[in-house]
Amino acid sequence: MYMASNSNGNRGQHWEAQLRKGSLEMAILASLWQSRLYGLEILRSLSEKSQLDVAEGTLYPILSRLKAEGLLQSEWVEAEAGHPRKYYWLTAPGRRRAREMAEAWQTFAASLAALVQPVLGGKR
Amino acid sequence: MTSIAPLTDSRIENYLSRLAAALAGVASEQRDEIVREIRAHILDSMSGASDPPGAVDRVLRLLGTPEELANRYATESLLTRAGSSFSPWLLLRTSWRWAKLGITGTTAFFLALIGYGAALGLTVAVFVKPFMPSRVGMWVGHGNLNVGILPANPEGAHEVLGRWFVPVIAVVAFAFAVGTTHALRWLIRRRSPNPAYQMPHATVSGAAQI
Numbered sequence: 173m174y175m176a177s178n179s180n181g182n183r184g185q186h187w188e189a190q191l192r193k194g195s196l197e198m199a200i201l202a203s204l205w206q207s208r209l210y211g212l213e214i215l216r217s218l219s220e221k222s223q224l225d226v227a228e229g230t231l232y233p234i235l236s237r238l239k240a241e242g243l244l245q246s247e248w249v250e251a252e253a254g255h256p257r258k259y260y261w262l263t264a265p266g267r268r269r270a271r272e273m274a275e276a277w278q279t280f281a282a283s284l285a286a287l288v289q290p291v292l293g294g295k296r
Numbered sequence: 297m298t299s300i301a302p303l304t305d306s307r308i309e310n311y312l313s314r315l316a317a318a319l320a321g322v323a324s325e326q327r328d329e330i331v332r333e334i335r336a337h338i339l340d341s342m343s344g345a346s347d348p349p350g351a352v353d354r355v356l357r358l359l360g361t362p363e364e365l366a367n368r369y370a371t372e373s374l375l376t377r378a379g380s381s382f383s384p385w386l387l388l389r390t391s392w393r394w395a396k397l398g399i400t401g402t403t404a405f406f407l408a409l410i411g412y413g414a415a416l417g418l419t420v421a422v423f424v425k426p427f428m429p430s431r432v433g434m435w436v437g438h439g440n441l442n443v444g445i446l447p448a449n450p451e452g453a454h455e456v457l458g459r460w461f462v463p464v465i466a467v468v469a470f471a472f473a474v475g476t477t478h479a480l481r482w483l484i485r486r487r488s489p490n491p492a493y494q495m496p497h498a499t500v501s502g503a504a505q506i
Contacts, residue, residue: 210336210340211333211336211337212337212340212341227358227360228337228341228355228358228359229358229359229360229364229365229368230368232330232333232334232337232365232369233365233368233369233371233372234372236330236369236372236373237372237373237375237376240373240376241376248332253339253340253343254339255335255336255339256332256336257336257340258329258332258333258336
């Protein structure tokens with residue numbers, strides 16, 4: 173949830189939150205592109221690389237659904253921490269989905285970039 | 297395992313047992329798996345914390361209450377199944393759960409209620425018609441349209457379908473059921489990957505919190 177923290181107020185931030193939310197599934201799949209990660213690593217990777225602050229209570233149910241949909245696979249691995257961790261990786265359909273989403277995202281972002289150029293004009 | 301003070305430990309165990317209880321509807325194998333994963337998450341989040349009670353507060357707050365967390369799991373899994381289902385019962389149950397999470401869900405639920413309600417009501421009328429031919433029908437008059445089972449003929453209105461009532465209304469009822477099913481599936485499938493989930497506890501200033 174959002175707290176208004178600047179003059180844009182709730183409205184502007186709400187819009188931005190919606191945009192980020194819509195990209196969450198793609199971000200989760202993309203974070204697993206290079207290596208197997210467990211839940212907390214996915215959260216940290218998202219917040220470091222993309223400033224996506226995903227609530228824990230949101231991530232785990234989505235991971236569970238992505239696995240049920242066959243996009244992810246998981247395995248318990250014993251760790252030196254003393255408790256096992258559940259690692260996730262992309263299945264072949266998961267990699268395909270990640271690529272499709274990334275391509276769609278690129279196309280979308282590129283087409284919007286040209287449109288917003290004049291809006292940002294003075295600033296850049 | 298890093299040593300955790302007994303009090304902190306019991307707070308974690310308490311959270312996990314409430315989670316397990318709230319996941320009662322989930323198959324036991326999957327429930328154990330979820331609880332195990334959340335336990336690992338809590339312990340990992342706390343490792344190296346200088347202030348374990350503070351750290352446990354923080355991580356449990358970010359997870360939401362056990363009931364909220366369980367509800368998110370249930371909704372995600374129902375939405376997955378319902379998106380490819382034609383079962384009115386599953387679609388109705390799913391939209392009921394979904395309704396608690398946001399406006400699209402609420403819309404879906406009312407759509408399900410009205411659509412399936414109309415289909416059911418009309419179907420009952422079709423079956424009752426042969427037994428009470430004069431009480432069941434479609435009456436038009438005074439700008440009103442009454443379809444169904446009435447205790448008495450509406451004043452000044454006349455029944456328009458006659459013996460066509462059964463076939464016509466059966467088709468209309470069927471159309472309501474099929475139309476509602478398709479509309480619900482469409483709503484469920486077009487939902488954003490992460491439906492209107494808002495963590496009620498986690499408020500962050502200046503950065504987006506999902």
